[in-house]
Amino acid sequence: xxxxxxxxxxxxxxxVAGVIVAAPFVRGxxxxxxxxxxxxxxxxxxxxxxxxxRLPLHTLxxxxxxxxxxxxxxxxxxxALYIGDExxxxxxxxxxxxxxxxLDLSIQNGRITCWMPLKKCAMSGIRTEIxxxxxxxxxILAAIGNAGDMFFPRPWPEGATLRRANQYGxxxxxxxxxGGADTNCLANYLIDPARKAVISQKIFNRSGRALxxxxxxxxSTVAALLDPHAPPPQFDIAQLFPRRIxxxxxxxxxxxxxxxxxxxxxxxxxxxxxxxxxxxNLEVGELLVAGKExxxx
Numbered sequence: 268x269x270x271x272x273x274x275x276x277x278x279x280x281x282x283v284a285g286v287i288v289a290a291p292f293v294r295g296x297x298x299x300x301x302x303x304x305x306x307x308x309x310x311x312x313x314x315x316x317x318x319x320x321r322l323p324l325h326t327l328x329x330x331x332x333x334x335x336x337x338x339x340x341x342x343x344x345x346x347a348l349y350i351g352d353e354x355x356x357x358x359x360x361x362x363x364x365x366x367x368x369x370l371d372l373s374i375q376n377g378r379i380t381c382w383m384p385l386k387k388c389a390m391s392g393i394r395t396e397i398x399x400x401x402x403x404x405x406x407i408l409a410a411i412g413n414a415g416d417m418f419f420p421r422p423w424p425e426g427a428t429l430r431r432a433n434q435y436g437x438x439x440x441x442x443x444x445x446g447g448a449d450t451n452c453l454a455n456y457l458i459d460p461a462r463k464a465v466i467s468q469k470i471f472n473r474s475g476r477a478l479x480x481x482x483x484x485x486x487s488t489v490a491a492l493l494d495p496h497a498p499p500p501q502f503d504i505a506q507l508f509p510r511r512i513x514x515x516x517x518x519x520x521x522x523x524x525x526x527x528x529x530x531x532x533x534x535x536x537x538x539x540x541x542x543x544x545x546x547x548n549l550e551v552g553e554l555l556v557a558g559k560e561x562x563x564x
Contacts, residue, residue, distance in 0.1 A: 313458070313460055313463060314422060316463050317421065317422060317458065317463055317464065317465065318421050318422070320419060320503070320506045320507070321415055321419035321420075321421045323501070323502050323503070323533070324353060324414060324415055324418075324419055324502070324532065324533070325352065325353050325533045326350070326351070326352045326353070326414060326532070326533055326534055326535070326536045327349075327350070327351050327352075327414035327418060327530060327531070327532055327533075328348075328349065328350045328494075328530065328531040328534060328536070329347075329348075329349040329350075329418075329527055329528075329529070329530045329531075330346075330347070330348060330349075330494075330527075330528050330529040330530075331346075331347040331348075331349065331525050331526055331527050331528060332344070332345075332346060332347070332525075332526040332528060333345045333346070333347040333361055333523055333524065333525055333526075334522075334523075334524040335361065335370075335521075335522070335523055335524075336521075336522040336524070337520065337521060338518070338519060338520040338521070343363065343369065345361040345362060345363055345369055345370075346361070346362050346363075346366075347359060347360065347361050347362075347525065348360045348362075350536055350540055350541070351412070351413050351414030351415075351417070352413070352414055352536060352541075353413070353414065353415055354413075355374065355377075355394075355413040356374060356375045356376070356413070356541045357372075357373070357374045357412045357413055357414065357541065358371075358372070358373050358374075358375075358540060358541050358543070359371075359372040359408075359412070360372075367385070368384050368385075369383065369384075369385060370382070370383055371383075371384070371543055372405075372408065372412075372543075373541055373542065373543035374394060374408075374409065374412060374413075374541075375541040375542060375543075377393060377394045377395065378391065378392070378393060378394065379391065379392050379393075379394055379397060379405060379409055379554060380543045380545070380551075381405060381554070382543060382545055382549075387549065388552075389545055389549055389550075389551045389552065390551065390552045390553065390554045391551050391552075391553070391554060392553055392554030392555055394409050396555060397409050397554055397555065398410060398452060398472050398478070399472060399473065399474070400472075400555055401472040401474070401476035401477075401478055401517075402476075402555075403554050403555065404516045404518065404520045404521040405516075405521075405554065406472070406478045406479070406516065407470060407478045407479030407480075407481075407514060407515070407516045407517070407521075408514065410452045410470045410472075410478055410479075411468070411470060411481055411514075417481070417512070417514075418508065418509060418512075420454075420456065420465045420468050420481070422454075422456040422458060422465060452470055452471065452472055452473065452478070453470070453471040453472070453473065453475070454468050454469065454470050454471070455468065455469045455471075456468050462486060462507060463507070464483065464486060464507050464509075465483060466482070466483050467480060467481065467482045467483065468480070468481045469481075476517075477517035478516065478517055479514065479515055479516040479517045480513075480514075480515050480517075481512065481513070481514050481515075482512070482513040482515075483509040483511070483512055484509075484511040484512070484513060485509070485510045485511040486507045486508065486509055486510060487507070487508055487510040487527075488504065488505055488506065488507060488508065489502060489503070489504040489505070489506050489507075489508045489530070489532070490504035490505065491508075492508055492510065492527060492528070492529060492530045493529075493530060493531070493532070494529045494530065494531045497531040497532075497534060498534065500531070500532035500533050500534075501533060502532045502533060508527070508530065509527070510526065510527050511524075511525065511526050511527070512524075512525040512527070513525070
């Protein structure tokens with residue numbers, strides 16, 4: 268699985284009963300000892316069970332079908348190839364009929380670059396600045412696009428500085444201040460206790476500006492989605508994996524409806540696989556200046 272021949276070797280929702288997790292997390296903050304997450308042992312077990320399925324994840328490659336819808340209502344059905352790692356690097360390539368490249372998005376070492384060859388348009392920016400500003404339609408992908416946060420969201424990340432949980436009838440509400448890697452965001456999570464899975468996350472930047480929503484609409488097992496030609500992943504293949512994911516930016520200017528067809532876990536992903544090499548004569552704009560209009564250019 269990979270991006271063309273150069274990558275062949277690489278491998279909101281509503282719920283009647285659920286756990287609502289409001290988890291402001293500051294990645295990169297110095298962690299301090301966390302408080303007991305809940306007086307209920309069953310709630311602790313639920314949260315830790317969800318957290319545990321993320322821990323062995325180092326890299327992820329996915330082959331997907333995508334429906335991309337813009338604010339003007341125009342939709343396109345595309346094929347997608349995705350790679351991501353535990354450090355926040357990712358690459359997402361969307362192609363149309365006959366493999367024509369429609370969109371190439373790279374987040375590598377804290378920089379976001381997005382290219383639409385058919386429109387001869389490219390934008391770039393610093394990830395932390397785009398998140399702090401919060402106006403770009405790509406901010407939601409900057410926040411959750413890495414392999415872990417998109418496919419295995421953790422309502423209880425490591426380094427939490429404050430953790431509280433309460434139960435209101437059939438709904439469980441968890442609030443957590445936590446620390447992690449390189450994004451400064453807040454998140455509200457909704458958890459389905461029966462499936463022991465996050466079924467939506469709403470993301471805000473540190474100033475409280477909404478960035479978007481991620482919905483998990485259908486689950487499968489890791490085993491059912493594994494690429495049969497990939498090496499064994501050294502991962503619990505009985506774990507649930509989101510098969511249908513909707514990502515919508517806060518202004519509803521961009522919606523990605525993803526259907527996962529095949530995945531590879533914990534393969535070696537070369538650093539160059541995340542690099543986006545733009546044509547030498549292409550003018551690259553700044554996402555903070557024009558990114559909010561990127562998909563209407």
